[in-house]
Amino acid sequence: MAGTTPGSTAITAPPEALDASFYERPVVEVARALVGCVVELGGVSGVIVETEAYHESEPACHAHVGLTARTATLFGAPGRAYVYRSYGIHALLNAVCEEEGVGAAVLIRALEPLTGIERMWRRRGVREERELCSGPGKLSQALGVELAHNGADLQEGPLTVRRPPRPRAPDEIVASTRIGITKAPELRWRFCARDNAYVSSPRPR
């Protein structure tokens, strides 16, 4: 609709959360598409500026070992959260991709803070805004993502992913190798918003 309906506000309604069909395609494609989308939990949100793709066909992916208690979520329905504990300390947030039965997910690695920033400061206890969400463990702490969110539907909420407020052009996203892994290090499955200050280190060259 081109005009504003009489009696309605001029503000466009927020877009719906992404549905399962968005995630039910090649995981590398989804990883690139998620850069610029918005993750939100309980009013705290940020724009995704960095992702990584993981697929059962390569050994860095948890699903590479097959279906176990740990990987069940990865093999489940697309559009759900896969949250696991890393190094005994951090809860890392992923979005399950591809069709049910295929183990694949996108790791959300960094956000540009958008809303609820006061709560991010309190939860993180850091001095620099750059430090709020510039890493997968950091953003989970800032948003309040916990292991209990494992398997949660990212469309239904409360943990949701929405389309970007303003779509990014493809050339604003740079591909590079993944961080912190020892297996399949050659795959360039990390996607970052070019020159964005909130990307985690090491930054892509």
Added chain:
DNA sequence: CATGGGATTGACT
């Protein structure tokens, strides 16, 4: 049942 390894972070040399 014991062991070992992380998709990290922050503190320190």
Added chain:
DNA sequence: GTCAATCCCATGC
């Protein structure tokens, strides 16, 4: 640059 914290869970005896 180095390194430890800390816990889930896969693997092997």
